[in-house]
Amino acid sequence: MAVPRGQLTAATADLTAFPYFTSVVVKVATIRFRLDQASGVPTYLQLVQQTKHAVRYGMLRPGDRLPTAREVVLDLAINPNTVLKAYRELEREGFVYSRPGAGTFVADDAPAPLARSVHQPLRRSLDRWLAGAHAAGLDRESVVALITLALNDAFSEKEAARA
Amino acid sequence: MNTVLETSGLTKRYGRTDALRGCDLLLAGGKVTGLVGPNGAGKTTLLQIAVGLHRPTAGRIRVLGLDPWREGVALLSRVGFVAQDRPLHPGFTVAETLEIGRRLNPRWDHAYALARVKHFGLPLDRPVRSLSTGQRAQVALTLALGKRPEVLLLDEPVANLDPVARLELLEELMGVVAEDGPSVILSSNVLADVERVCEHVVILIDGRVRISGDADELVRSHVLVSGPRRSGKDPADGEVIEVRHADRQTTLLLRGHAAPSEDGTEVRPATLEEIVVGYLRSEREEVPQ
Amino acid sequence: MIWLTLREHRAQLIAMSVTAALLAIGLAVMGSYAAALRSALGVDTCVPLPNTNSNCVDLSVEWTRRIGPAPFLIAALFLAPALAASFVGGPLFGAAFERGTHRLALTQAVSRSRWGATQIGVVLAITLMSALVIAQFGWAAAALGGVPGPKDAFNTFDVGGPPVVAYALFGIAVGGLVGALSRRALTGMFVGLLLFAGARAVAAFELRPNYQPPLVAYERTDWFANGPPIYPPGAWVLHARDVDGQGRPIDFKELDRLMQGFGPSAMAGGPTNPGDYLTNLGVRKQVIYQPAERYAEFQWIEFGLFTGLAAGCALLTIVLIRRRDA
Numbered sequence: 177m178a179v180p181r182g183q184l185t186a187a188t189a190d191l192t193a194f195p196y197f198t199s200v201v202v203k204v205a206t207i208r209f210r211l212d213q214a215s216g217v218p219t220y221l222q223l224v225q226q227t228k229h230a231v232r233y234g235m236l237r238p239g240d241r242l243p244t245a246r247e248v249v250l251d252l253a254i255n256p257n258t259v260l261k262a263y264r265e266l267e268r269e270g271f272v273y274s275r276p277g278a279g280t281f282v283a284d285d286a287p288a289p290l291a292r293s294v295h296q297p298l299r300r301s302l303d304r305w306l307a308g309a310h311a312a313g314l315d316r317e318s319v320v321a322l323i324t325l326a327l328n329d330a331f332s333e334k335e336a337a338r339a
Numbered sequence: 340m341n342t343v344l345e346t347s348g349l350t351k352r353y354g355r356t357d358a359l360r361g362c363d364l365l366l367a368g369g370k371v372t373g374l375v376g377p378n379g380a381g382k383t384t385l386l387q388i389a390v391g392l393h394r395p396t397a398g399r400i401r402v403l404g405l406d407p408w409r410e411g412v413a414l415l416s417r418v419g420f421v422a423q424d425r426p427l428h429p430g431f432t433v434a435e436t437l438e439i440g441r442r443l444n445p446r447w448d449h450a451y452a453l454a455r456v457k458h459f460g461l462p463l464d465r466p467v468r469s470l471s472t473g474q475r476a477q478v479a480l481t482l483a484l485g486k487r488p489e490v491l492l493l494d495e496p497v498a499n500l501d502p503v504a505r506l507e508l509l510e511e512l513m514g515v516v517a518e519d520g521p522s523v524i525l526s527s528n529v530l531a532d533v534e535r536v537c538e539h540v541v542i543l544i545d546g547r548v549r550i551s552g553d554a555d556e557l558v559r560s561h562v563l564v565s566g567p568r569r570s571g572k573d574p575a576d577g578e579v580i581e582v583r584h585a586d587r588q589t590t591l592l593l594r595g596h597a598a599p600s601e602d603g604t605e606v607r608p609a610t611l612e613e614i615v616v617g618y619l620r621s622e623r624e625e626v627p628q
Numbered sequence: 629m630i631w632l633t634l635r636e637h638r639a640q641l642i643a644m645s646v647t648a649a650l651l652a653i654g655l656a657v658m659g660s661y662a663a664a665l666r667s668a669l670g671v672d673t674c675v676p677l678p679n680t681n682s683n684c685v686d687l688s689v690e691w692t693r694r695i696g697p698a699p700f701l702i703a704a705l706f707l708a709p710a711l712a713a714s715f716v717g718g719p720l721f722g723a724a725f726e727r728g729t730h731r732l733a734l735t736q737a738v739s740r741s742r743w744g745a746t747q748i749g750v751v752l753a754i755t756l757m758s759a760l761v762i763a764q765f766g767w768a769a770a771a772l773g774g775v776p777g778p779k780d781a782f783n784t785f786d787v788g789g790p791p792v793v794a795y796a797l798f799g800i801a802v803g804g805l806v807g808a809l810s811r812r813a814l815t816g817m818f819v820g821l822l823l824f825a826g827a828r829a830v831a832a833f834e835l836r837p838n839y840q841p842p843l844v845a846y847e848r849t850d851w852f853a854n855g856p857p858i859y860p861p862g863a864w865v866l867h868a869r870d871v872d873g874q875g876r877p878i879d880f881k882e883l884d885r886l887m888q889g890f891g892p893s894a895m896a897g898g899p900t901n902p903g904d905y906l907t908n909l910g911v912r913k914q915v916i917y918q919p920a921e922r923y924a925e926f927q928w929i930e931f932g933l934f935t936g937l938a939a940g941c942a943l944l945t946i947v948l949i950r951r952r953d954a
Contacts, residue, residue, distance in 0.1 A: 213531060216608055218555060249513035253506055255371050255536050256517035390735055392954035416737035426728035428636060435635060442631055443736035482732075 206243055207236055211252050219254055223262035231271055231282060238284040242272060343368040343490055343522040344389060348398035351384050351546075358384040360546040361398065366524065366539065368490075371516060373537035373554070374526040375615050380543040382526035383423060386494050389524075390420045403490060416445050419483030419521075423494040425476055429468035433461050436478055437485065444486040452485035473504025480508065484515060491515075493525040497532060505529075509536055530612035534558075542615055544622050554611065561614045564597045565590040566604030580614075581621040592617035629738060629746040636724075637747075640716045641754050647711075648758035651704055652765060658698040659768020665691055666771065695772065702769045705787045708762060709795035712755060713824040717803020718816030720751060721945070725811035734954050744949040748804060748942045752797055759796035763789060781923040782864035786832065789927045794934035799824050801941035808945045831933060837866050839929045840922055846912045851883065852903040857913075862920030873910025886911070 207230045209223055217225075230236040243251075245259040263280050266272040274280040309319050342365060349362040359381045366372050374382045387393045389402050391411035400407060405414040427436055433456055441447045456463065459477050467475060476496070483491060496512070497505040513536060516523060527533050533540060533554075540557055542549040550557070561580070568589045577595010592613065597606045609617070634641065666672055671691050674684035721744075724730045733743055766788010773783060785791065802823050807816025847858045849870050859865050870878045878886070890905050899905045918926065 211535070213535065216610075218558075219535070244517075246514055246517035249517050250510050253509035253513055253532075253535060255538055256513060257370075257538055259517075387954075392731060392734060394953060411734075412737050412739050415735055418735075420735040422728065422731045422735075424728050426732045428727075428729055428732075431635070438635075439632060439732070440736060443629065443733065443738045445737055486737075 206241070209243075209248060209252060211254060220258045220262040220265065223248075223259065224265050227262070227266055228271060236282045238282050240282045242280045242282070244279060341368040342366065342401075342404075343370075344400070344402050344524065346385075346398065346400045349385070349388070349395055349400050350397040351381070351388060351393065352396045357546050359388075359395075362543075362546070362548050364541065364548055364551060366522075366541075366551075368522045369520060370538045371513075371523040371525070371536055372539040372541060373533035374524060374541050374543060375528070375530065375533055376543035376549075377619060378528070381546040382543055383494050384546075385543070386420070386492050386524070386526060387422075390418060390492055391415065416486065417488055418490045418492060419486060419488035420492045421479045421483050421494065421496060423498065425479040427467045427475060427479060430466055432464050432466055433470075433478055434463035436467060436482060440482045440485045446486050448485060448487050451487070452481050455481045455484065471504075473500050473507070476500060476504065476508055477511070480511070487519065489521055491521050491523045491525075493523065495526055495528070497527065497529060505532070512536070530610075530615055534611040540611065542618055544619055549618050549622065557614060558608060558611060560594055561609040561617075562593050562595070562597055562606050563590060563609045563613055564593055564604060564606050566600070567602055581617040583620075592621075629742055630750055632733070633747045633750040636729075637716070637720065637751060640719065641751065644712060644716055645754065645758050648708070648762050651701070651708060652761045654701050655705065655762070655765040655768040655772075658695075658701055659765060659771045662695055662698065662768070663771040665694060699772045702772055702787060705762060705765065705769055705792075709759070709792065709799045710821060710824055710828075712758075712796050713799025713803040714817045714821040716751065716755065717800040718807050718818075718820045719813040720747060720800070720804040720807055720816070721949070722807025722811065722813035722816035725808070726813055730954055740950045740954075741946060744808075744946045748801070748945060751804075752800055752938070752942070755796050755800050756793065759793040763792035766792075780862055780864070781920055782862075782918070785836075785923070785927065785930075786828075790931035791927055791934065794931040794938065795828065797938040798827070798934040798941070801938040801945070802827070805941040805945045805948075808948050827934075827937065831930060835933070836926065836930060837918070839926050840918065842866055842916050842918055845915045845917065847915055849903060849906050849911045849913050851906055851911070852901065859915055860917060860919060862923075863915070863917040864920075864923075865915055865917045867914075867916040869914055870911055871914045875914070878911060 207227065209226055211219060211222060215222070227236070227242065236242075242263065245256040245263075248254070248259045249256050263272060263274065267274060267280075270283055270285065272280050273283050306319070309322075314322070344364065344366040346362050346364045349359055349364075350357070351359040358379075362381070362385065374385065376382055384393065388395055388400055389407055391407035391414065394408045402414055403417060407414055428439075431439075437449070437452050437456065440452065441449050453463075456478070459474065461470065461474055461478065467478065470478065480493075480496070483493075491512075493512075497508055500508060509532060512523065515521065525537075537554050539552070540554045541551045565588060568584060568587050577593045577597070580592040580594055583590045592609060597604075599606050669687050669691050671684075671687045674687050677683050721730075724733070730743075734740060766784045769787040770784045786795075799820075803816050803820030806820040806823065807813060810816060810819065845860050845863075847860075850857050850868075851870065857868070859868070870883075872878055872882070872886075886906065886909060887902065890902055893905060894900050899908060
């Protein structure tokens with residue numbers, strides 16, 4: 177079941193900030209991972225995050241096969257165990273399941289893609305905020321620093337609340 | 340856990356130089372291990388002893404449970420090795436080079452070797468001397484892989500390769516690891532590469548094993564703390580590996596934990612490169628002037 | 629491993645075999661021609677005229693003119709084992725160690741002994757075949773030799789028969805040993821050649837004269853004699869000097885002293901030929917020599933000597949390869 181073309185283009189347009197692209201081939205969607213060595217984020221975590229984003233934004237649908245460890249490492253020159261570790265983590269969190277001999281697939285009950293009705297308004301308000309920051313004279317680094325601080329505070333509060 | 344390489348008190352002396360001084364190492368199988376350290380630290384010596392080219396002066400080494408010096412033939416049918424200079428006979432064609440592997444190894448998968456070479460577009464009847472450095476590296480690796488080894492020992496496999504060839508070789512290597520699962524022990528000075536592909540890291544300095552541990556664990560357990568210049572009081576708990584003072588700033592490499600503080604002290608995870616360099620520099624400073 | 633040896637040293641082995649073949653053909657052709665020319669001109673059967681041997685000298689000169697540069701083939705035959713030592717033996721292991729390809733071979737599943745011994749064995753075997761071919765042409769060297777008179781077998785000792793084979797084997801082995809020791813092809817080539825030449829010289833000048841205790845013979849003194857010196861036929865003369873009746877060597881001073889009495893003796897009816905006069909006084913030429921009959925025996929002794937040296941060098945090389953770091 178191919179993703180309707182219009183929806184796909186719209187989705188990728190919204191996701192220009194995200195560092196991957198998707199190719200749609202008949203029924204099987206594959207994701208191509210990217211490695212950012214300078215980010216300080218462990219490699220396996222980057223793979224996990226990229227997969228989660230792809231699922232959340234509909235780039236990967238339930239039943240789609242993730243690339244095999246071999247395919248990933250031939251593309252990225254990372255240790256295959258890192259890939260397996262990432263897939264295990266994804267499986268633990270319910271995003272994927274693995275069939276020995278067949279591969280790793282997106283789970284049917286993976287968190288649904290975020291509806292456009294949800295992320296579109298958020299994106300619009302973000303665009304407005306960014307315009308405001310730019311008007312106030314903040315350069316790109318300052319914006320990133322501000323957002324990072326806010327992110328850290330917000331998510332650490334959430335974890336504290338959960339505990 | 341199966342052990343792929345173990346040494347105890349391994350020492351190697353060349354004339355008056357001690358290349359290895361009492362190395363104790365235990366490496367588990369099924370992993371990619373990186374051997375890092377400055378030039379002259381003993382990486383090449385360790386690998387050459389592991390493969391039976393050199394004989395230890397003292398101490399003991401076993402690879403796959405075998406003594407490389409005495410049981411070399413049995414060992415080398417299961418172990419692939421590529422030396423740092425990737426020696427090949429310049430006048431031999433690619434096909435003839437593979438023939439060496441076929442004739443001298445009991446277990447040799449010629450179809451596999453040919454397929455690999457074809458995959459890289461290396462014509463079989465081209466003499467090796469007419470190949471680029473990257474192509475030669477692939478041929479040398481194919482020669483080691485053709486016997487479908489359980490262990491691969493590689494001495495600086497990506498040295499002198501251009502960035503594209505380097506990446507291709509690492510990709511190929513990881514592909515083989517994903518497919519056949521050999522244990523790999525490779526030495527390298529390119530720490531970014533080591534960080535990328537190695538699960539286990541061994542830091543060799545001056546012929547001794549300074550650290551041998553899981554790569555993720557190493558990175559998780561070391562932080563870089565930098566803040567206003569201070570002396571004496573330690574800001575955190577853990578082992579200070581290295582301290583560097585600049586005019587107004589102090590940076591320490593810490594094995595442990597630290598938290599940022601209001602006076603502007605920043606804490607961030609250390610990269611593998613910073614960890615290795617930190618250990619290395621601290622070792623040098625300990626040497627009495 | 630045999631395949632690898634043949635392929636790795638292909639160029640040298642082919643060059644050696646081709647050179648040996650060409651040398652053999654050259655010697656066969658030119659040797660036959662030289663022999664035919666000698667008998668056509670009657671060089672060897674020439675009888676000197678009463679007062680001069682210029683007629684024989686003329687024949688010799690004519691022969692030399694017509695034979696041209698062909699005698700250089702003798703030098704080629706003599707040098708062949710030395711060249712093998714240098715160009716085939718020296719780089720045998722030296723090149724591999726220098727280029728690091730020994731690390732390629734020794735990390736395949738082949739033992740050091742097999743690696744070393746197969747290379748030595750195969751190269752020696754091919755050298756043996758080439759050497760056997762050119763060792764047949766001692767007769768050609770003799771024909772090309774240009775020395776008139778009966779052929780002295782010992783003149784061609786170094787260029788024909790079993791020793792040639794042994795020299796070649798030794799050359800390869802000593803070159804191979806030096807190459808393996810020094811781990812450099814050039815050192816193997818130069819030092820190997822030096823050692824080869826040294827061993828040959830020692831054998832030829834010090835050992836060979838004494839393979840059996842030399843014999844002593846006495847001939848008529850050479851002083852004031854007509855014609856060429858007389859020696860036991862076909863002998864290899866080691867020393868020849870005049871001695872008096874008591875066996876003491878005679879030098880010029882002593883000769884002068886003895887000749888004082890020649891004049892008065894001739895006047896008194898003694899011999900008019902000074903040579904006869906000296907002979908009457910008991911002056912003789914003492915010849916220390918090895919007889920022609922021992923030629924074959926000496927050839928085999930020298931063969932055994934150099935083959936033994938070759939085996940020793942080969943063995944030492946294998947031991948070296950086994951025990952040293954690669």
